[in-house]
Amino acid sequence: MSENSTSVTYASAGVDVEAGDRAVELMKDAIRATHSSAVVGGVGGFAGLYDASQLVKYRRPYLATSTDGVGTKVAIAQALDVHDTIGYDLVGMVVDDIVVCGAKPLFMTDYIATGKVVPERIADIVRGIAGACSVAGTALVGGETAEHPGLLAANEYDVAGAATGVVEADELLGPERVREGDVLIGMASSGIHSNGYSLVRKVINVAGWGLERQVDELGRTLGEELLEPTRVYTADCLDLAQAFPVNGPDGQTGTGIRGFSHVTGGGLAANLARVLPQGLEARVDRSSWQIPAIFSLIGSLGQVPLADLERTLNLGVGMIAIVDPAVADAAVSRLNERGISSWIMGDVVKAGTPDLNNPDYVQGAKGVDGGAVRLYGSYAV
Numbered sequence: 001m002s003e004n005s006t007s008v009t010y011a012s013a014g015v016d017v018e019a020g021d022r023a024v025e026l027m028k029d030a031i032r033a034t035h036s037s038a039v040v041g042g043v044g045g046f047a048g049l050y051d052a053s054q055l056v057k058y059r060r061p062y063l064a065t066s067t068d069g070v071g072t073k074v075a076i077a078q079a080l081d082v083h084d085t086i087g088y089d090l091v092g093m094v095v096d097d098i099v100v101c102g103a104k105p106l107f108m109t110d111y112i113a114t115g116k117v118v119p120e121r122i123a124d125i126v127r128g129i130a131g132a133c134s135v136a137g138t139a140l141v142g143g144e145t146a147e148h149p150g151l152l153a154a155n156e157y158d159v160a161g162a163a164t165g166v167v168e169a170d171e172l173l174g175p176e177r178v179r180e181g182d183v184l185i186g187m188a189s190s191g192i193h194s195n196g197y198s199l200v201r202k203v204i205n206v207a208g209w210g211l212e213r214q215v216d217e218l219g220r221t222l223g224e225e226l227l228e229p230t231r232v233y234t235a236d237c238l239d240l241a242q243a244f245p246v247n248g249p250d251g252q253t254g255t256g257i258r259g260f261s262h263v264t265g266g267g268l269a270a271n272l273a274r275v276l277p278q279g280l281e282a283r284v285d286r287s288s289w290q291i292p293a294i295f296s297l298i299g300s301l302g303q304v305p306l307a308d309l310e311r312t313l314n315l316g317v318g319m320i321a322i323v324d325p326a327v328a329d330a331a332v333s334r335l336n337e338r339g340i341s342s343w344i345m346g347d348v349v350k351a352g353t354p355d356l357n358n359p360d361y362v363q364g365a366k367g368v369d370g371g372a373v374r375l376y377g378s379y380a381v
Contacts, residue, residue, distance in 0.1 A: 013149065014116070016117055020145055023117060023145060026119055026123035027130070028043050031126065031140050033134060034138065037051075039107070050107045055166060061166050061167070061168065062103070062169050063166055065162065066094050067094065068094045068160065069090065069158065069160040070093060070230075073086065073089055076226045076227050083128070084124040084128045086229075088128055088229035089193070089229060090110065090129055090161050091108065091129055092193065092194065092230035092231065092233075093230065094108060094163045095108065095232065096237075098163055099238060100260045100261065102246065103166055105137070105138040106138065106165055108133055110140070110161040112143070112158070113145075114152060115147070115155070115157070116154035125159060129161070132232050135234075136232050137235055138163060138234070171245070173241070173259040178258045178259060179348070180349060182322050183322070183325050183344055184282060184320055184346040184347060185320065185331055186288070186317045186343055187318055187319040187335060187342050188342065189314045190230065191228035192295075193231070193314055195265045196314075199312050203302030204301070209301070211223030217297055233262075236338050237319065239334070244331055246258065256324060257323055257331075258324065260321055261319070261322070266311060267313065269310065270311060271366070272320055273362050280348050280349070280351055281348070281349055281351040282371065283349055289316055289317070289380060291315050307359035320345070322348065328344060354372065355374075361375075
């Protein structure tokens with residue numbers, strides 16, 4: 001065995017334990033701000049604890065859980081050296097999947113992997129996560145920051161998170177609630193949100209555009225537009241479900257909310273089809289809204305076919321509510337009063353003849369053999 005006179009330490013291997021501790025100290029106040037009386041203990045324990053005694057108030061509670069990340073949008077944050085908004089993207093991707101079934105997200109944990117722990121950067125990320133958790137009414141009860149020298153560059157990181165929520169069993173939203181004649185309400189996105197950034201980054205790379213480029217159509221730099229945080233809809237969806245309950249006085253499906261669809265990876269049609277039952281078809285009228293400038297820019301700059309844009313990006317719609325026609329106008333008004341630009345974008349009809357070779361028609365997306373979605377018309381100008 002050869003002798004080595006050099007002493008090898010964890011620090012020399014690229015892991016700075018003290019930096020991790022400093023990051024925790026910097027983020028503590030933001031994390032605590034998300035805590036209600038249901039959170040047990042403080043920051044830094046082995047496990048996040050949540051008092052579940054409130055669940056005894058439920059007749060039959062279902063727990064709902066979701067996990068997600070933000071994809072390659074982190075590359076934009078890293079290039080701009082702006083890290084306090086990516087947490088909103090993470091929380092939106094996680095909790096807004098949970099609220100789709102009518103569940104209230106109770107608590108969340110996060111995971112950050114990085115090549116080098118820079119305390120201020122890690123704290124900024126977590127502050128963003130905590131800020132979005134506060135918007136959603138969700139407690140941030142724990143997390144993990146892992147330093148991966150040799151796997152990630154010093155300025156690189158990735159983020160992921162998981163959340164758990166609860167819904168009353170007989171108030172569960174979903175395909176079995178949807179009826180022929182129901183109305184589709186579109187809720188405006190804040191921008192690209194967190195899906196499709198591999199396409200977006202490829203387009204701007206091929207075009208040779210820099211993130212610092214001022215774009216007149218956007219009214220700001222390209223980088224600022226691409227880093228716009230994901231809108232978090234959870235509180236608004238829960239408010240809508242409370243104002244227009246899914247069940248009538250007899251405890252059966254009534255004249256209120258039927259369900260929601262979170263428009264994420266795969267685009268509007270594929271995600272809407274996931275929450276429709278077999279035998280029904282959603283008709284989406286493209287002329288009911290105007291595509292925001294960033295999506296038109298990506299399409300024209302990269303000569304991206306419309307069908308590819310539609311199955312990759314949200315094109316201005318971040319969440320869809322499916323409601324009984326009796327409450328459609330009131331639901332739209334309520335959302336708009338809460339600051340969520342919303343409109344009637346279509347309806348639900350008896351399924352027509354399948355048209356699987358038509359890009360305007362989607363059925364069987366995301367592994368769900370449910371209803372179908374048919375897009376028609378042209379986007380407003």
